[in-house]
Amino acid sequence: MYAIIESCGKQYKVAEGDVVFFEKLDTEEGKKVTFDKIVLVSDDKKVEVGAPYVKGVKVEGKVVENGKAKKIIVYKYKAKKNYRRTQGHRQPFTKVEITKITLAAAKATEVKAEVKETETKTTAKKATTTKAKTEKVEA
Secondary structure, three states, X not given: OEEEEEEOOEEEEEEOOOEEEEEOOOOOOOOEEEEOOEEEEEOOOOEEXXXXXXXXXXXXXXXXXXXXXXXXXXXXXXXXXXXXXXXXXXXXXXXXXXXXXEOHHHHHHHHHHHHHHHHHHHHHHHHHHHHHHHHHHHO
């Protein structure tokens, strides 16, 4: 499964487990990042294309590091005019590891599974409390 997300004015093709270099994001290392602007999502069965974005799909990632890229040299020169300027530039970046791509249908099934888990936990608690009460009454 992969998705094409829009972030920092660019589009990136990402899959679970990928490490992607984004323009500088305002998040600290170790924090989670959620991308909501999903242009396209593809799993093995079908492809969903948004107009402009696909609704209900989210891509989650973990910030690995913030840093600066290698230095590039910007050199300006005009012939016969004795004009020379040298300038260096290091572009800041954020390195993100993509952890999860959540589809709209998958969200619904996850919510249903969570509801079922909580129902089974509450029924199990009720059963254990009723057993405990009947044991106290018998003793």
